[in-house]
Amino acid sequence: MSVLVRTLFFAAYRDRFGVSELSVDLPRGSTVADLVAELRGRGAPFDVLPEEPAVAVNQIYSFLDEPLMKGDEVAFIPPVAGG
Amino acid sequence: MSVLVRTLFFAAYRDRFGVSELSVDLPRGSTVADLVAELRGRGAPFDVLPEEPAVAVNQIYSFLDEPLMKGDEVAFIPPVAGG
Amino acid sequence: MVFAEVRSDPINAAGLLAKVGADEDGVALLFIGVVRDHAEGRRVEGMRYDVYAEMATEVLHKIALEASERLGTDRIAVVHRFGELEIGDVSVGIAVSSPHRAEAYGASRYMIEEIKRRLPVWKKEHYADGVSEWVEGTTPPGTGLDGSTHALPLADEGLA
């Protein structure tokens, strides 16, 4: 049993990874931290992801211990600079 | 020798006194305080002038000990309410 | 260049914004004072602003110059209206622009506070019951004997 989540990359992340979106399969019970570890484990260029990046799960800012469900949208949020 | 000054009344003062402008003759060496005393001494309606009103001499806010010169414009300034 | 004006014609708020702004500015701020339909719980139907025009123009310009120090730019346009105004009419407009926002907010707020403190302008509210009264205001600083404020008996006697 696994959980398929949709990850989104913006701005500097997207430029660096060359993709704006990625589907990632995770073991059931995984958290955002597990997703981060999975991505970083892929090596370059994903290993430049911080260990504790800012994320939004389903468009809500979340902590890294947030459990992930099937179909969740996890966005990696580089430091924001609006205004 | 006397000093002729031009006094201006605005807003509530003007409504109360029925005039917006008055020429007043004062002894040489008079100050704004002397002008106030002269006006208050005329009795109603001028006696409702406060003893220490806000004034502007030649369009600059002034204290009551300001000496007056011939031709000075002395405005009695009710509490302001712009904006 | 600082622009300060006291006028009886309507204020064009968008036009004020157009007077400020520069390529180096990151923000612009427009404050608008509007005649509202109530005051101290009473229904207001309109207002008359009286002004000591020559002095007010000078004072407004001085306030703008002071604000310019805070703003860090001279891109300021401020206009105060006088005469008969209706609900919704703009009585005062203040536009500023500067590279950064903190200065813009500070300078804008400074101007409206100083306008209320010392611009020689008075307003008479027209209430729904037909009565009109001068709004109780603020004694400008730097007046009187010692700069302190004084209760004006005129206000107490309900000079309307």
Next chain:
Amino acid sequence: MVFAEVRSDPINAAGLLAKVGADEDGVALLFIGVVRDHAEGRRVEGMRYDVYAEMATEVLHKIALEASERLGTDRIAVVHRFGELEIGDVSVGIAVSSPHRAEAYGASRYMIEEIKRRLPVWKKEHYADGVSEWVEGTTPPGTGLDGSTHALPLADEGLA
């Protein structure tokens, strides 16, 4: 009624003001953020704003609702633009109106500060020398392990 929008089309600042205002309001305040020609001493020729559009719309609306509590009215219109912008283009517009000025200034300032703190928007500056770089931003609160901010190695590696 609070209006919050993230859009790629130009922002009509005067139109924002027209969305607020009521007979009971004595003031309106319009804040405009504009693309300026310099940043940290470098000459800027333009800018690209990226946005997480669906989330940004939600966050912007939430910020406006929070500001509404401070303002005391729901007369707020806020728009953030994304896409390619030129010098002088409006990137953000915030209009509020309320009976009194202190609340208007407070709510307006609150919104721009919160927009900079947590709106999922990023800007890439185009410099005169042909280089483009993502502007170093702010890690939003309520993220990471404990809500603290973290230096992002990405920024240090000069990801442009």
